[in-house]
Amino acid sequence: MLDISYVRENLDEVRRRLATRGFDTTVLDRFEELDVRRRRAITEHGDLAAERNRLSPEIGALMKEGKNDEAEAKRLRVKALKEQIDALDAERDAAEHDLNEIMFGIPNLPHESVPVGKDESANVEVRRWGAAPELGFEPLDHVTLGEKHGILDLPRAAKITGTRFPLTLGAGALLERALMNFMLDVHTREHGYQEVLPPVIVNSDSLFGTGQLPKFEQDLFKLDYERPYYLIPTAEVPVTNMFRDEILEADSLPRKMAAHTLCFRSEAGSFGQDTRGIIRVHQFSKVELVWCVRPEESYAVLEKLTDDASEILRRLGLHHRVVALSTGDFTSSSAKTYDIEVWIPSQHTFREISSCSNFEAYQARRAQIRYRPEPGAKTQFVHTLNGSGLAIGRTWVAVVENYQQADGSILIPEALRCYMGGLERIG
């Protein structure tokens, strides 16, 4: 959520910057009208309430003195005031409700360094690492390789649950576990992240805090339970919300956490995309990196975070690139996002394996995550950031495809062997 007084005072600038995201800014016309109506109701409420608050204790005093007639007169006056106040409150609540609907739907303002464009064609590649493996033969895709080695069984996953669910086994399951441990070890032992193992079911307040609700409910799995509980689409939700409604100690910042969880996405609206394999599934495993920082350092941290995630791919020897997403291509809550894309041989292209975003105060304002810059100072919203470090399902695909050999076997990257009991090769 944006700062409402910032929007009020910089309406034209807000309009202009949101337009670069392809956001329909006509709702901002209603914003002005509702904002004025709301504030007028609040002011008038204040005037009437002041009179009520003055009279009300007088009634008690009069009654104690036995002056019941005088008390009765004032009582009637206060009762009339109350009716007017209730009417104003109803007006304020209505305006506030509509205003909130607008504010909750407004995406973050893109940072000035973000390339402007209406979709992914305007994204800018900022760097590239390594080279695609020279296989010397037409690469098999991960589904074919997985079936061939008995490490991936999608037909059975479809039987157990339905389409778009993963089932790895044997060395395939071990590879997933190895990737998880490898990533967590690098981030916690070398990059200084605190390890977190959070709930994977969250309430609607948490999803509101990070921005998935109310606008993107269709992307989530909602549980049939007596309360509105959802499966997490990413560990960003529980980990960021650890600090919801808290005032953090200034010297505890920056907070940096790494969490491995399963993630669940309904993938509504993506029928027909990536239907083969486990690139796009309803359930996947991911290591997520989350930061809470002082506002002034958030852009330096975004670079650091992106590099921490990239380090995993460097250690695995996987060809990849970092892309600055354009204004038209990144998630609503973010002010700036880098995607890290890994080379997928069977598709002859790069595919997203991590998304690293600076949300500035957008999430912190929704989730009320604050800190006190120094003793006695007013509290301020922190900046939050997060990025995948990395999506394990897609890393699995990248390893299997990039390390396939002419004889059909799959070489295990050096960095993972100690996590796989010394296994050097599958098949």
Added chain:
RNA sequence: GGAGGGGUAGUCUAAUUGGUAAGGCACCGGUUUCGAAAACCGGCGCGCGAAAGCGCUUGGGGGUUCGAGUCCCCCCCUCUCCGCCA
């Protein structure tokens, strides 16, 4: 799931059985001091307002009342005990 105790501003703690949130600590500013400590004065949740001010705020939401921290209803969290369970 059952029984009982709790939830008050950053923190700790009051509030005549309904009368409009009092204090302590920490922190900030000022006075004092060579400087500091102590002491004293003021500030110390959010909102509206140019300001003076005014309003809102006792876990959340409803209700009764001229008036609710206090009474009634629903819900959340937490502590103790019992039951169940991995």
